[in-house]
Amino acid sequence: MATTVARVTQISSRSEVSFEDAVQGGIERATSTLRNVQGAWVKDQKVEVTDGRIVAYQVNLEITFVLDD
Template identity: 70%
Template sequence: MGSVARITNLSARSEKSFDDAVAVGITRANETLRNVTGAWVKDQKVEVRDGKITAYQVAMEVTFVLDDQ
């Protein structure tokens, strides 16, 4: 039997690092979605204030497998 997956776009932000922003996004996705199996980080950017990085942001696609009916 095969499976069907769905992809949703998320944006996540952290003041620590890109890795933390990804973790924040995955943690939040797991609170809402079931069967999360992976993510593709599509874009990264930083927020800068007074010449210093103040936050890290990632745009990602999260994949989750749909439940069998």
């Protein structure tokens, strides 16, 4: 029986559009650098506020990727 080993790494992604856009941007960037990305967990979310208005959305993601044999 084969054993699969994965690693988890944290990244932060920011968008001026939405939380969903920040997540998507983070996933796209992670998959351009890391091989075998299997999933992500949104660990934290926050907004940046200027003059009482939301101007940016930020997410901290934990990205899981399977290590090559």
